[in-house]
Amino acid sequence: MDHLDELKAFARLHARGQGITERQVAAVLPRITNDEPGHPASWARVWTAEADRLARAGRPLDACRRYALARFPHHGDTDRARAQANCVRTFDDWRRRRGIGRLVLDHPDGTVACWTAGLDARRRRPLVVVSGGIVSVKEQWAPLLPKLARLGWAAVATEMPGVGENTLRYGPDSWRLLPFLLDRLAGRARVERTHVLGLSFSGHLALRAAAHDPRIRSVHTVGAPVAGFFSDPRWWPRVPGITVETLRRLTGTADEDALRRLLQDFPLGPDTLASVRVPVGYVVSSRDEIIPAGDQRLLAAALPRVRFKEFDDVHGSPAHLGPMRGWLIGSLLRARFGGGPGPAPVPAPPPVTAGP
Template structure:
């Protein structure tokens, strides 16, 4: 599959996750004939034009979702950089009357930005940190935040290093971003009861952080790499080119050889996994084209109490978004009840209440489904 075909295939998956219908995607993709920066029929220019149209029509969230596709998979050229800025701008327009705040944090290595809900210095609630993978920006997740706040959480949506507005560089120690966030949020949330909804490569960061930081009480992930992705020479040639190129950019690697040398420092070994003593929920995709099947098996062997749910799907299980969402909600609830020392199984009434709160109409409403990773 060549680069443009990969872009279009990933777009179909990520569009679905943002509530953009297949029909709407099908109306745009034929107009894209290349990925040459600045070309009128290029990926970024065509999606930007579609987003501009919706922004002018007074539909900022719909525009935001198209800008997110225009900057996909990363904002590595001028047109994509403008799309990234417009993605943030249009979401900012939409969120102001919906109880979503903006938090900019100065980090020793750059800037970290979060969308927030439920933070309160007077009533500190259990914290949920939401982060996508290497290609998804926080604006794809942030519409979920007010719903989490209504369920009694403090919630923040942020990004991996190098993604979106995060200016840090992605590397083997990037997991330290999570303790940094908890330190900065401790006056406005009960960070001692933190759950991380970290998808794909954010899930890898969350697992590593949970081995070191006891404030993280649960990790809930979809398709997180563990070890084999980073080291298996037989698997690597099968990894999509978009994934490889995005990782190269986020890590600042000069070429693919330098990237692979760096990735050898990422695997979670037995000692690290042995230190993860919190509930872990992991969604497995049986046809995952990015994460080798050995990675969830390794996690299952190292963490006998971890819970797994498998779907017959590709990375992120985009064709099963409703079921993935419901399963992650149950995983999150189990952690909350365990942290509150409430014995027994997850209460069905509570599960139904949460699922109802995060339900998404089939027409792709403003509070769209959890996106693929």
């Protein structure tokens, strides 16, 4: 499959996850003939034109979703960077009357932006941190925040290093972003009762952080890479080109060989996973083209308190969005109110504060 065909295939999946219908996608994709920056029939220009039309019609959230596709899979050229900025701007227009706040944090290595709901210094609630994978921006998940707040949480949607407005570089220590967030949110949420909804590659960060930071009380994820994705040379040739290209950009590696050398420092081994003593909910996609099946087997063997839900789908289970979200919310509620699987937690090491 060539680059443009991959883009179109991924777009169909990610559009569905954002509530864009197949018919709406089918009306746009035939107009895209290339991925050359500046070309009027290019990926970014055609999706941007569609988003501009919706923005002019007073439909900022629909426009935001098209801008998110225009900047897909990352904002690595001028057209995509413009779409990324417009994605944030139109979501900002939409969210103001819906109880969603904005928070920008200065990190020693850059800037981290978040959308928030339910943060309150006078009435601190348990915290949910929501973060997507390497190709999805926080605007795709932030509409969930008011629902989470109504369920009694303080909720924050953010992004992985290098994704969207997050200017940090993705690397083996990127899991430290989560302790950093908890440190900064401590006055406005009960961070000692934090639950992480970390989708795809964010799930990997969440599992690594949970092994070290006892403030993280549960992890819920969809298709998180664990070990084999990063280290198995037999699996790597199957990984989609867009995934490889995006990882190379987020890590700042010069080429694929350099990327694969760096990724050898990412796997979570049995000892690390055995330290994750909190409930873990993991959605498995039976036809996952990115995550090898061996990663699920490793989790099943090493995690003391894991629960799986499987859908017959590709990575992220986009065709099962409703049931998947329902299962994840149920998993969050079960963990919050003490019904997580497995034995009771044991004491963990003290919190790790993020540094440079």
